[in-house]
Amino acid sequence: MNALRSAAAAFLGLFVEDRAFAVAIALWLAVCAALAFVHAATPEIRAVVLFAGLSVILVTAVVRDARGGA
Amino acid sequence: MTSIISTALPAFLASLVEFVEALTVVLAVGATRGWRSAWLGTAAGVALLAVAVVAFGPLLRLVPLGALQSIVGILLLFFGLRWLRKAILRYAGAIALKNEANVFARKEAQLRSAARSQATDWPAIATAFNAVVLEGLEVVFIVIAVGATAGALVPAAGGAALAGVLVVGAGAVLRRPLARVPENALKFAVGILLSAFGTFWTGEGLGGEWPGDDWALLRLVGGYLAVAGLALVLARRAAATRTAASNA
Numbered sequence: 001m002n003a004l005r006s007a008a009a010a011f012l013g014l015f016v017e018d019r020a021f022a023v024a025i026a027l028w029l030a031v032c033a034a035l036a037f038v039h040a041a042t043p044e045i046r047a048v049v050l051f052a053g054l055s056v057i058l059v060t061a062v063v064r065d066a067r068g069g070a
Numbered sequence: 071m072t073s074i075i076s077t078a079l080p081a082f083l084a085s086l087v088e089f090v091e092a093l094t095v096v097l098a099v100g101a102t103r104g105w106r107s108a109w110l111g112t113a114a115g116v117a118l119l120a121v122a123v124v125a126f127g128p129l130l131r132l133v134p135l136g137a138l139q140s141i142v143g144i145l146l147l148f149f150g151l152r153w154l155r156k157a158i159l160r161y162a163g164a165i166a167l168k169n170e171a172n173v174f175a176r177k178e179a180q181l182r183s184a185a186r187s188q189a190t191d192w193p194a195i196a197t198a199f200n201a202v203v204l205e206g207l208e209v210v211f212i213v214i215a216v217g218a219t220a221g222a223l224v225p226a227a228g229g230a231a232l233a234g235v236l237v238v239g240a241g242a243v244l245r246r247p248l249a250r251v252p253e254n255a256l257k258f259a260v261g262i263l264l265s266a267f268g269t270f271w272t273g274e275g276l277g278g279e280w281p282g283d284d285w286a287l288l289r290l291v292g293g294y295l296a297v298a299g300l301a302l303v304l305a306r307r308a309a310a311t312r313t314a315a316s317n318a
Binding site for chain 2: 010011014015016017018021022025029032033036042043044046047048050051054055057058059061062063065066067068
């Protein structure tokens with residue numbers, strides 16, 4: 001059981017290191033999925049919005065960590 | 071041709087980093103606890119990964135391509151952005167640059183102080199095994215992620231295999247960690263490539279349409295490069311302000 005738990009933790013660790021950063025990405029994906037669900041804007045604009053949001057999240061997380069000494 | 075380069079190159083670069091990291095630990099095990107334990111742990115790790123690939127690999131064919139691209143795209147996004155964030159922070163001086171020579175020395179010290187059994191050196195075997203499985207898992211994920219979604223699994227696996235041959239060959243000849251490999255530069259570049267791939271597939275999975283179709287991938291690479299450059303400038307400023315404040 002412990003081996004399974006540590007294997008799961010190791011697998012999760014491939015994708016999540018900073019929890020706040022990962023949660024922000026997940027929330028943004030949820031927003032983009034909601035936009036797609038209600039057909040808000042054109043598919044091209046939705047794609048660009050996805051990239052723009054992820055860029056903002058990346059810059060914000062990096063600056064926050066640099067300020068706080070990650 | 072474009073898909074071969076766009077899958078083989080990220081797979082090669084990312085695998086190079088992972089193989090270097092695994093090699094450092096295996097070398098530390100070999101140098102301190104004997105090469106038998108290092109080889110046993112490595113062989114067991116490679117065997118486990120091979121079994122996992124053989125067992126789960128065929129399942130990928132059962133998943134519709136659209137769903138596979140969406141799932142892998144999202145995972146790739148988390149994976150790529152995690153690497154990119156950390157590489158930027160290392161360049162900005164907010165966290166220390168990774169040095170394989172230091173990792174080797176630290177691991178060597180740990181292994182020397184660890185208890186040793188008489189017949190089979192389980193702690194040493196487990197250390198090599200863990201390193202090979204963990205880093206190898208990342209290689210497998212990257213190959214599947216960039217290869218399966220683009221329908222170019224063979225070039226992606228070829229890129230990873232070439233990286234493996236180069237790193238293992240260099241390690242076998244030098245018998246010391248490959249400290250000169252510019253790990254952070256590689257992680258920065260791979261972070262950008264994987265983030266671009268992840269964003270592309272996720273966008274398509276969410277019903278988006280990229281302007282310029284497949285050429286959008288190149289634009290995304292350029293976009294992330296610009297964003298990473300901006301983040302680096304801002305992070306350097308923030309780190310400098312923090313240092314100045316702590317010195318005052």
